[in-house]
């Protein structure tokens with residue numbers, strides 16, 4: 028299968044090229060030229076299938092032309108080796124918990140999948156000296172670092188602003204060792220991002236090594252996220268609850284939502300989606316007015332959704348042939364302030380005992396406000412509440428437990444290279460640390 032750029036100014040790419048490059052040369056996002064539908068029999072049977080069974084079938088529809096089936100199955104089994112349970116929160120409202128992976132956030136799914144697929148392609152091509160560069164303000168760095176930990180043939184550099192990420196987040200990417208190098212930059216997140224961008228265009232570096240990124244625009248990180256929408260539906264089908272399903276998605280860069288839309292285009296009978304925004308509501312405004320007006324992000328308590336110019340918006344436009352009308356038929360939205368998010372965390376906990384994190388809380392509330400009486404609602408919980416301990420404890424007025432696997436990171440020894448934001452120093456480090 029070939030992949031085209033959403034900007035249509037770059038040549039079509041093979042899967043290998045799209046995965047190794049990430050962004051298309053015209054700065055567009057890669058899209059598969061065909062979306063394969065799944066047959067009706069699959070959906071009739073889906074309630075009897077396991078997560079791994081479903082993942083193998085869906086992954087084959089995407090990547091089956093370009094990879095050996097056994098290899099692909101091995102990638103799927105390794106990438107999705109944790110539970111994604113669907114739980115009932117209250118009448119007609121279910122939560123799909125996407126946070127049981129190594130860093131307790133949904134990005135683990137895509138990061139693990141991408142690491143295995145990239146490793147496969149660089150080995151197949153005999154590429155040496157492959158380095159993944161990630162600038163992070165917190166969550167992406169930990170998911171990518173843990174996703175690539177121990178993966179053969181690839182070294183990962185995580186650049187983060189010194190003193191500006193939470194203790195838990197920092198521990199998740201500075202204590203790993205092996206092929207993961209943490210670069211603590213005396214500067215801001217923007218400085219980190221600028222260093223990464225400069226590296227990608229530096230001639231000398233690109234002559235001596237393969238540099239790639241691992242952000243959510245990469246097709247190998249983005250597409251596998253479709254899988255758990257099928258699994259959510261399967262768990263509803265098992266209980267004969269599969270009619271009129273509406274799914275609410277906490278949205279930032281819109282990768283998660285766009286993956287759900289892909290699942291629908293493959294035939295998954297989800298009736299419609301609800302996009303939940305915090306105060307960074309560029310997408311909500313687009314739904315309301317038809318105008319897309321990116322702007323600088325503002326800080327909120329659901330900080331993984333603090334995005335002012337969502338990168339996967341281009342993919343959604345492309346999927347719907349740029350039609351605002353068509354997009355509105357499938358997606359509605361809503362937006363919430365920090366005060367509203369906190370109120371949701373508190374009242375849901377008091378009424379049901381279910382503990383939400385700030386991102387999941389946006390999705391819960393958007394579902395509650397947007398679900399019609401004949402619909403079965405599912406919202407995606409994208410992070411474990413313990414990752415936002417202070418906020419959550421303030422909302423519910425009592426202490427919460429930190430899972431052992433999460434606190435274990437905090438007990439390990441931090442290893443990082445402290446650097447200024449000087450590009451030449453960064454470049455030297457890329458050459459010297461191995």
Ligand SMILES: *Cc1c(COP(=O)(O)O)cnc(C)c1O
Nearest residue numbers: 279280281282283331386409410
């Ligand atoms: C990244 C992230 C999101 C936003 O997902 P997008 O695919 O960027 O829309 C939501 N919640 C959490 C916890 C995240 O880490």
